[in-house]
Amino acid sequence: MVIVMQEGATDAQIQHVIDRLVASGFNVHRSTGESHTVLGAVGVHRDFDHRDFELLEGVREVMRITQPFKLASRQFKPEGTIVDLGRGVKMGGPEVVVAAGPCSVESREQIFSIAESVAKAGAKILRGGAFKPRTSPYAFQGMGEPGLKLMREAADKFGLFTISEVMDASQIQMMLGYVDIFQVGARNMQNYFLLRALGEVRKPILLKRGMSATMEELLMSAEYILAGGNFNVILCERGIRTFETYTRNTFDIAAIPVIKKLSHLPMLADPSHGTGRRDKVPPMARAAVAAGADGLLIEVHNDPDHALSDGAQSLEPNSFTQLMAELRIIAPAIGRRIA
Amino acid sequence: MARNSAMNLSDWRRRIDEIDKKLVELLNARSQCALEIGKLKQAAKIPLYQPDRENEVLANAETNNSGPLTDAAIRRLFERIIDEARAAERDAMHSSSGTEKNEK
Numbered sequence: 001m002v003i004v005m006q007e008g009a010t011d012a013q014i015q016h017v018i019d020r021l022v023a024s025g026f027n028v029h030r031s032t033g034e035s036h037t038v039l040g041a042v043g044v045h046r047d048f049d050h051r052d053f054e055l056l057e058g059v060r061e062v063m064r065i066t067q068p069f070k071l072a073s074r075q076f077k078p079e080g081t082i083v084d085l086g087r088g089v090k091m092g093g094p095e096v097v098v099a100a101g102p103c104s105v106e107s108r109e110q111i112f113s114i115a116e117s118v119a120k121a122g123a124k125i126l127r128g129g130a131f132k133p134r135t136s137p138y139a140f141q142g143m144g145e146p147g148l149k150l151m152r153e154a155a156d157k158f159g160l161f162t163i164s165e166v167m168d169a170s171q172i173q174m175m176l177g178y179v180d181i182f183q184v185g186a187r188n189m190q191n192y193f194l195l196r197a198l199g200e201v202r203k204p205i206l207l208k209r210g211m212s213a214t215m216e217e218l219l220m221s222a223e224y225i226l227a228g229g230n231f232n233v234i235l236c237e238r239g240i241r242t243f244e245t246y247t248r249n250t251f252d253i254a255a256i257p258v259i260k261k262l263s264h265l266p267m268l269a270d271p272s273h274g275t276g277r278r279d280k281v282p283p284m285a286r287a288a289v290a291a292g293a294d295g296l297l298i299e300v301h302n303d304p305d306h307a308l309s310d311g312a313q314s315l316e317p318n319s320f321t322q323l324m325a326e327l328r329i330i331a332p333a334i335g336r337r338i339a
Numbered sequence: 340m341a342r343n344s345a346m347n348l349s350d351w352r353r354r355i356d357e358i359d360k361k362l363v364e365l366l367n368a369r370s371q372c373a374l375e376i377g378k379l380k381q382a383a384k385i386p387l388y389q390p391d392r393e394n395e396v397l398a399n400a401e402t403n404n405s406g407p408l409t410d411a412a413i414r415r416l417f418e419r420i421i422d423e424a425r426a427a428e429r430d431a432m433h434s435s436s437g438t439e440k441n442e443k
Contacts (some may be wrong), residue, residue: 015390022388027426030418032411 001050003039006060013058069219071226077264083204083232085161085180089124091234092266096331096338097295099125099163100320103310104132105147113302115154117317121324122339126151126160127297131167132309133187140308148178163206169197186211186238189221199228206234211241215258222265234266235259239274248276251284256291272299272313281315282323289330373424377431387429393421
C-alpha cells in the first residue's frame, strides 16, 4: 500500500499516519518529496481495509498494490485454470468452447431441434434456461424442472454438456442431476449467499458479470465460490449498462483481456446479451474470440420470431452454423482452435 | 589520498567498493544498536515508533552534512536507514517477547 500525503501536510499528520501504520503491523518506508511525502507500507494483512487510511487527516490518496481478490488472482495460478468437462472438452486451454441454445427451454421439439443443430455446428455445450429471471413478473417464467429434464435428454442424445442458470441455493440439489455447469446470472452476481452455496458444489460454475459490476467486483464474487473450495469457476462478460440504449447492453470486449491478465480463470463472452440484437451477435462473437475469449455463450432458437423470451437476440441455426465457420478462421490467428 | 586525477573508471569503482564495504559494516553496527533498543523498548513497554527521536536523528544527519550531498538528499537516505532500523527493532521486540502477533 502506498499513501500519498497532501501537499503541505503537517509533520504531526504524517507522524500520525506512520504511527497508525506501525501499530497495524506494517513496515513503513517514508519518502519526503519536494511537495508530497509518500509512505510505503509493506506487509499488508489479508483482512486489511485500506479505506481506513483514506480518512486520516492530511492523506491525499491511498493506493493498494496487492489485489483484494487472492484465489482468483493470476498470481495464485500463473499457468491458468483449465476447467475439464470430460470427453476432451476443456475450457481455458487452446480450444474455444462454444455453448449454444435457447434462452429458455420451451418444449421437447424445440430443445431437441436446437440441440441437434448446434451440436452439428460444433457447439459442445447446450445452454437453456428453466428458471427465467424476467424483468416483468408477468412474462414467461420458465418450465422449471421438466425443462431441465428435457434439456438433459436432448444434450445426452447429441453428445453435449449442459449449462443452466441457478436462481436460488434451494435449487442446487435438484439441478445436480441435470446440469454439468451451473450458471449464475448477471442479476445474481452479488448474491453472496448463493455464491457461498455454490462454493460447496463440485461442478463448474459460470459466473456472469453483473450489468453494473466492475471487473474487480466480478472477481470478488468469484472469490466467494473459490473460497468454498470449488476451483472450477468460469467468468463471463455479457455487457454492462451504459448511457447507450441502441444496444441492450454495452458489450465490454476490453473486459476479456483485462480479466485474462488479472485472473487465472477462463473467461467467456455472451454476445447475445451483450448486444440484445440478432444481427449484432456474429460481429461481437468474432471480436470476442479475436480478443482471447476462452469460449462463447450464444442464444440459438429454431424459431426466434416466436421464442417465448429473448427472440430478438437469438440466432437461427443457419446463422449460427455460418458464425462457427467464421470463428474457425479467426481462432487460429491467435493460436486457438475451435471445434 | 594520493589517488587523484590519474584515476580511471575502474579505479573509482574500486574506491566505491571499498567505501561500500565500510558502509555495510557501519550500517550493521547501527542495526545492532537498533536491535538492542528494540529489546529495551519491549521490556519498558515503550512504543516502537518515536517520531521525536526520528526527527532528532534526521536533524543530526543534516547538521553533520558538509556536502556535496544536499541536506534533502541526506534526509532521504536517512529516512530509509530509519525505516530499516524500525523494522529491525520490531523484529527484536517480537523475538524477545515470544509473540508473533503481526504475521505477514
